[in-house]
Amino acid sequence: MKQIQGPAIFLAQFLGDQAPFDNLKTLCKWAASLGYKGVQIPTWDSRCIDLQKAAESKDYCDEWKGIVESAGLQVTELSTHLQGQLVAVNPAYDELFDGFAPKAVRGNPKERQAWATEQLKFAAKASRNLGLNAHATFSGALMWHTMYPWPQRPAGLVEDAFAALAKRWLPILNAFDKAGVDLCYEIHPGEDLHDGITFERFWEATGQHTRCNMLYDPSHLLLQQLDYLQYIDFYHTFIKMFHVKDAEFNPTGKSGVYGGYQDWVNRPGRFRSLGDGQVDFSAIFSKLTQYDYSGWAVLEWECCIKHPEQGAAEGAPFIQDHIIRVTERAFDDFASAGKDQKLNKRILGI
DSSP states (O other): OOOOEEEEEEOGGGOOSSTTTTSHHHHHHHHHHTTOOEEEEETTOTTTOOHHHHHHOHHHHHHHHHHHHTTTOEEEEEEEHHHHHTTSBOGGGHHHHGGGSOGGGTTOHHHHHHHHHHHHHHHHHHHHHTTOOEEEEOOOBSSGGGSSOOSOOOTTHHHHHHHHHHHHHHHHHHHHHHHTOEEEEEOOTTSSOOSHHHHHHHHHHTTSOTTEEEEEOHHHHHTTTOOHHHHHHHHTTTEEEEEEOEEEEOOOSSOOTTGGGOOTTTSSEEEEOTTSSSOOHHHHHHHHHHTTOOSEEEEOOOOSSSOHHHHHHHHHHHHHHHOOOOOSSOTTGGGOOOOOHHHHHHHHTO
């Protein structure tokens, strides 16, 4: 068996205008002081990385990586969650998602999609230049607005949607294949890839592309009321990244999975800091270890109650305590009689 790496932290939720959260160097020192060993990098924020330079210059990557390593950390993966969202946007969401794009392409869906596609291709090259083997993103969505089938979906809509989504992503997946990097879609409500069935549909539509993989985040599965442990049994061969994020689901007689348009504090389903929710992380770490997951365990902090700095401080020891040091021998080896083929034959009566 292989051992999970960590703890690591996704920096996106901690960037801010005040020190130490306003630049990569001080942010890395802060993360290291809390006990983190790795950082996952949001590529849409220039305070963290210039993605195009990272794609085009190995010298830039070496210098940039030196900043992270000077704090005693490793780069775990790059993330293009916001850019990936823009690869596929239904017109109903154009204005809502325009804020994820640079001003030059806002109000122009075709140009915005082209920009997002280029960003993902930059990310493939940048990951290769940094020596990374996995990358995090969102799939975007063409039919999320039809998630609840009323009115009835027209015949063939789902098949057409996944064919169109795959067509947009295949050039990107091929770019990641050329770079030798797995592209890991975070399975997430709001994306067309939001559960196991939708991932399978997309994977089939890509021709079962070998670089089409998953970022596993149990919080999104719990809030959909999926069996997030059996999910690992089904999809462990695709899970190449792991966000350690907690959540809770407390339905009432007034509201359930859909949330009643309430804010996060009042919704039955809420993201929580590690240890404050309902996710069984002991079982998750055991299953991932059982299936030889050897990637990083990365804190993605989101909580509607607790302060982020407290959540980050508690997150590193929480993850460290859940990482299993894998055994090198069977627990009952002390009782072994050794290998004796003649004895085996006598026991079997042959």
